[in-house]
Every structure is written in structure tokens, then in C-alpha cells.
Amino acid sequence: MPSGIRVKICGLTRPEDVTATAAAGAAYCGLNFFPKSPRYVSPAVARDLALAAPAGLAKVALVVDASDAQLDEIVDAVPLDMVQLHGQETPERVREVRARYGLPVMKVVGVADAADLPALDTYARVADQILVDTKPPKGADLPGGNGLAFDWRLIAGRRWPVPWMLAGGLTPDNVAEAVRLTGARQVDVSSGVEAARGVKDAGLIRSFVQAALA
Numbered sequence: 001m002p003s004g005i006r007v008k009i010c011g012l013t014r015p016e017d018v019t020a021t022a023a024a025g026a027a028y029c030g031l032n033f034f035p036k037s038p039r040y041v042s043p044a045v046a047r048d049l050a051l052a053a054p055a056g057l058a059k060v061a062l063v064v065d066a067s068d069a070q071l072d073e074i075v076d077a078v079p080l081d082m083v084q085l086h087g088q089e090t091p092e093r094v095r096e097v098r099a100r101y102g103l104p105v106m107k108v109v110g111v112a113d114a115a116d117l118p119a120l121d122t123y124a125r126v127a128d129q130i131l132v133d134t135k136p137p138k139g140a141d142l143p144g145g146n147g148l149a150f151d152w153r154l155i156a157g158r159r160w161p162v163p164w165m166l167a168g169g170l171t172p173d174n175v176a177e178a179v180r181l182t183g184a185r186q187v188d189v190s191s192g193v194e195a196a197r198g199v200k201d202a203g204l205i206r207s208f209v210q211a212a213l214a
Contacts, residue, residue, distance in 0.1 A: 007209050010190040011039030018052045020202035024209040034064040038198030043077035050079050091126045104128035110135030111150045124160035134168030152181045172207035
């Protein structure tokens with residue numbers, strides 16, 4: 001088993017999702033605060049989910065171009081370990097969020113082709129982590145969680161000065177190959193472990209983590 005592979009299960013909405021994520025051995029759980037998402041949770045619901053998380057399971061808030069007021073409400077209500085910026089936030093905005101809240105910030109960068117790769121270097125200079133995701137198709141309602149993969153060969157062998165995570169169309173069936181092709185030490189999944197849109201499946205969560213570590 002490769003040592004140090006860390007898994008993030010994103011878009012948890014129920015206490016049993018947190019329990020399944022922790023039991024499977026994931027390192028991170030993601031709470032989605034984007035209102036258009038089928039995985040959206042309010043700060044009040046997210047607080048209960050975060051308090052149910054056992055020690056050692058990092059709690060990540062996914063936000064999309066959130067204002068300071070929106071972030072204040074979330075951070076005040078929910079005990080968090082990290083903020084994930086999943087919108088069009090600029091490098092300066094990443095710096096602002098880090099400074100304002102004193103929490104590590106993960107910046108998501110969408111990739112469709114080689115022209116998108118320089119942005120990874122830019123954000124790696126200001127964020128604590130970067131998440132390499134599939135760029136959403138034009139007109140998509142969601143910035144992520146669309147179940148689409150990009151060509152993993154685009155980032156094969158690439159490294160950045162901060163930890164990075166691979167996302168985009170990962171499933172229990174392809175995550176091992178994705179890790180092999182990219183060298184990723186961290187992987188993120190949302191739609192790939194769902195029984196229905198926005199509804200996590202404990203068996204798929206367990207299978208995904210096992211496959212990532214295989």
C-alpha cells in the first residue's frame with residue numbers, strides 16, 4: 001500500500017455520511033456551502049455535522065466566490081480546519097481569506113487543457129493547498145461535482161511547492177489508475193460515491209477509500 005494517500009469525501013449532508021467517511025479512513029470531509037448545489041448545507045446543519053466528526057477528520061468548507069459576510073457566518077458557526085475556494089477567487093482574495101480567518105486555504109483550479117496549467121503555479125504561491133479539478137463545461141450550474149474527468153496525463157509528474165489534491169470524475173473504479181498516472185498523494189470525490197444526486201452511499205465511500213489506498 002502506498003503510504004500517505006489522503007482521501008477527501010466532499011458534499012456530506014447527513015450525520016451517517018460523516019460516520020461512513022470516518023470509518024472508511026478518509027482524512028478530510030467536505031461541507032458544501034454553495035446554495036445551487038444538491039449537496040448544500042446551511043451553517044446550522046454544517047455545525048452539527050462538524051461536531052459529529054471524530055478527531056483527526058479534517059473539516060473543509062467549500063465556498064464559491066463567498067463574501068466576507070458569508071464567510072463570517074460560516075466560520076462563526078462551524079468548527080473548521082480549512083476553507084476551500086471553488087469559484088473565480090483571485091490570488092489576492094486567497095491571501096485575504098487566509099489572513100482574515102487564520103485557516104489554511106485550498107484553492108481549486110479547473111483544468112481542461114494545457115492552457116489551464118499556469119494557473120496552478122500562480123495559486124500554489126498563495127494557497128496552502130491546491131485542488132486540481134476538471135474545469136466545468138460552459139453553462140454548467142456547478143463549479144465542481146459534475147462527475148467529469150480531465151486528461152490526467154496533463155499533470156503527470158508535475159509538482160508544486162504546496163500539497164495538492166486530484167478531483168474530477170473520480171470513482172471507486174478509476175481512482176487507483178488516477179493515482180498511478182498522476183502521482184497524486186491526495187484525492188477528492190463527491191458525485192463518485194453517491195447513490196443518487198447529492199446522496200452519499202456508505203459502501204461506495206468505503207470502496208473508494210480502499211481503492212485509493214490499494
